[in-house]
Amino acid sequence: MVLSIPPHQTEPTITWEPLPPDFVLPDDPVENIQQPPLAAALTDALGASDRIQPDMLIGSNFGLVATLNRNTVVKAPDWFYVERVYPIAENTIRRSYTPHLEGGPVGIVMEFLSADDNGELSMRSTSPYGKLYFYEQILQVPTYITYDPYGPSLQVRQLANGCYRLAAANAEGRFWIPELQLELGLWHGERLGTTTHWLRWWDQSGNLLLWSSEQVEAEKQRAELLAAKLRELGVDPDTL
Secondary structure, eight states, rough: OOOOOOOOOOOOOOOOOOOOOOOOOOOOOSSTTTTHHHHHHHHHHHHHHTOOEEEEEEEESSOEEETTTTEEEEESSEEEESSSSSSOOOOOOOOBOOOTTBBEEEEEEEOOOOOOOOOGGGOOSSSSHHHHHHHIIISSSSEEEEEEETTTTTEEEEEEEEOOOOEOOOOTTTTEEETTTTEEEEEEEEEEEEEEEEEEEETTTTTOOOHHHHHHHHHHHHHHHHHHHHTTTTTTGGGG
């Protein structure tokens, strides 16, 4: 028997090119019904706490582009964050993002694991490239987060010397995300009629970042307490 030795695999040539106008972006359905609400809740809390700036780019199921050996490669993570992007022309819709060409590098990528697929942890280094390989070796995203809602299980990988290393959670089971200066962890409760383990942000002091709906409810409760105090003092709040 003759053993065939595979040729030495060379590193791909990476360039940062705009998405070709005729490139057909994938339109795959989400892998479970929880993915869109999970992503929306993460962004909602950042917006409600005034942590989203005009030159940031935060998206979900949105194409991140790199050109490998002259071939366009696109991955659409469940959630991602870029600290600074260049503005686009007025009345133009951004249909993808190419790091280093359209702005800074991608800072955070998040993938929600499906029940029957391990593609989020694939290190396949040839086309079609695995997601873990693409984010680690091609885009070199500093923080790669995977969340298994079926566990639930949350893992945070951070880039060190060109390779991902699993980060350790703190005593509260949360992870420090340096790109946002926030902690990320799991919170069990209800949002929009769904009770599950949600991914949520906490600030450096351990305060939970509220969703916009929670802020409205908190304001309502404060107003009711104030009205009750005024009535105790003999003041009708409706006349103020």
